[in-house]
Amino acid sequence: MADRPTPIETLRAVVRFAPPVGDRTERRLRRAAGVADLRRQARRRVPRGVFDYVDGGAEDERTLRDNADAFGRITFRPRVLRDVATVDPSTTLLGRPLPLPLVLSPTGFTRILDPAGELAVARAAARAGLPYALSTLGTRSIEEVAAVSAGPKWFQLYVWRDRGLVRDLVGRARDAGYEAIVLTVDCAVFGKRERDVRRGFTLPPVVGPGTLLDGALHPAWTWDFVRAEPIRFANVVGRDVGDGARPVTLHDYVNAQFDPAVDWSDLAWLRSEWDGSLVVKGIQSVADAVLAADAGADAVMLSNHGGRQLDGAPTPIDLVAPVRDAVGGRVQLICDGGVRRGSDVVKAVARGADAAAIGRAYLYGLGAAGERGVDHVLELLGAEVRRTMALLGVADVASITPDLVSPP
Ligand SMILES: Cc1cc2nc3c(=O)[nH]c(=O)nc-3n(C[C@H](O)[C@H](O)[C@H](O)COP(=O)(O)O)c2cc1C
Numbered sequence: 001m002a003d004r005p006t007p008i009e010t011l012r013a014v015v016r017f018a019p020p021v022g023d024r025t026e027r028r029l030r031r032a033a034g035v036a037d038l039r040r041q042a043r044r045r046v047p048r049g050v051f052d053y054v055d056g057g058a059e060d061e062r063t064l065r066d067n068a069d070a071f072g073r074i075t076f077r078p079r080v081l082r083d084v085a086t087v088d089p090s091t092t093l094l095g096r097p098l099p100l101p102l103v104l105s106p107t108g109f110t111r112i113l114d115p116a117g118e119l120a121v122a123r124a125a126a127r128a129g130l131p132y133a134l135s136t137l138g139t140r141s142i143e144e145v146a147a148v149s150a151g152p153k154w155f156q157l158y159v160w161r162d163r164g165l166v167r168d169l170v171g172r173a174r175d176a177g178y179e180a181i182v183l184t185v186d187c188a189v190f191g192k193r194e195r196d197v198r199r200g201f202t203l204p205p206v207v208g209p210g211t212l213l214d215g216a217l218h219p220a221w222t223w224d225f226v227r228a229e230p231i232r233f234a235n236v237v238g239r240d241v242g243d244g245a246r247p248v249t250l251h252d253y254v255n256a257q258f259d260p261a262v263d264w265s266d267l268a269w270l271r272s273e274w275d276g277s278l279v280v281k282g283i284q285s286v287a288d289a290v291l292a293a294d295a296g297a298d299a300v301m302l303s304n305h306g307g308r309q310l311d312g313a314p315t316p317i318d319l320v321a322p323v324r325d326a327v328g329g330r331v332q333l334i335c336d337g338g339v340r341r342g343s344d345v346v347k348a349v350a351r352g353a354d355a356a357a358i359g360r361a362y363l364y365g366l367g368a369a370g371e372r373g374v375d376h377v378l379e380l381l382g383a384e385v386r387r388t389m390a391l392l393g394v395a396d397v398a399s400i401t402p403d404l405v406s407p408p
Contacts (some may be wrong), residue, residue: 027370029376035340035361042367046221047214049199050112056195057307064307070315074347075406079393087389091397093355094277099129101355107154108137109203113367115228119148120371122266126151128378133182140371141234148177154180159262175367178275186282190254191309202247204231222237271296289323293330301337306359324352350405
């Protein structure tokens with residue numbers, strides 16, 4: 001009979017020491033198994049005021065929570081023993097082939113998280129082959145983003161009181177090769193984001209004792225922030241609307257500059273000005289989806305601005321099926337809000353969306369690890385979409401049908 005192994009021999013047989021990873025960002029990313037992990041890392045890395053600006057929602061944040069919870073209320077009805085040796089999540093959106101039914105939604109003031117800001121997000125989106133919508137309130141300009149990204153680019157528009165400025169922005173987007181204008185319509189007045197109100201959060205942050213302490217507790221972010229060039233609303237630098245050179249609350253800026261009198265005739269006007277794809281973002285009812293389709297929109301983004309505007313607004317994922325029934329075939333549908341997993345993307349498609357969109361998910365990646373963090377988010381979501389499809393028994397996007405989710 002062979003001798004029994006000594007405890008040391010047993011240990012030697014099972015213990016493997018992984019080679020140390022020198023790069024801190026790489027170490028961080030290896031520990032981030034999902035978007036929720038990147039959110040936690042971003043929370044530690046950036047000052048609390050900055051994190052709350054990104055993470056927070058309007059008033060009691062019911063809609064913010066509900067957007068994500070609504071995905072949790074949907075369960076799958078998987079099919080088995082179907083050949084899923086090859087799973088292909090590619091699709092076509094606004095005439096463009098995409099590797100995944102996924103879009104990066106516009107987010108203003110992105111450089112507050114990381115100095116590379118919109119350039120980092122645009123480059124990561126282009127690498128992944130996914131559309132990125134640059135915000136009107138971006139901290140890199142239409143042209144700067146176009147210079148670093150050959151990928152599909154959309155430009156998000158708010159309607160300024162100064163319509164000359166709107167026309168100018170649309171012309172610049174056309175000249176720079178943007179494929180779509182995204183008109184955001186859920187921001188007639190600014191939502192009350194109470195985390196920002198409590199902190200007196202301004203853009204850029206005013207340095208006071210609170211911000212100094214917050215900054216001192218997050219030295220890596222602070223070091224990057226003080227070395228980088230000042231943050232501006234890059235699309236309107238030099239215009240008399242103010243470019244954020246002087247600290248301003250977003251609430252005051254939006255309410256002063258954006259026109260609350262915007263109506264459907266403005267959408268008709270925009271349609272006549274812009275011959276590229278037109279996306280209407282912030283549709284929250286079947287009736288308005290029909291009006292947007294009638295006005296010549298190519299796609300509708302069902303969205304409540306990530307719960308940052310009207311608290312108590314309907315959740316986008318629950319609007320997909322009724323809107324699809326009313327306007328499907330006339331416009332494409334994008335479901336925006338609460339997407340944190342590839343399985344959420346698949347649920348949106350099963351309900352009838354052509355694609356899902358993410359805002360905070362990529363911002364958490366950016367806050368946690370800069371540009372590589374955004375890459376990581378897009379890789380995680382892509383892998384999750386493919387895995388979910390395989391476990392559901394579907395090999396392509398056309399096979400993701402309503403019978404695969406409950407309620408359908
Ligand atoms: C920090 C932040 C800034 C945003 N800025 C804009 C903006 O400038 N224009 C816009 O149309 N939507 C803006 N949104 C809304 C997003 O485009 C998107 O609708 C929302 O983030 C989707 O919800 P999610 O974050 O749960 O994915 C912003 C969202 C966040 C979190």
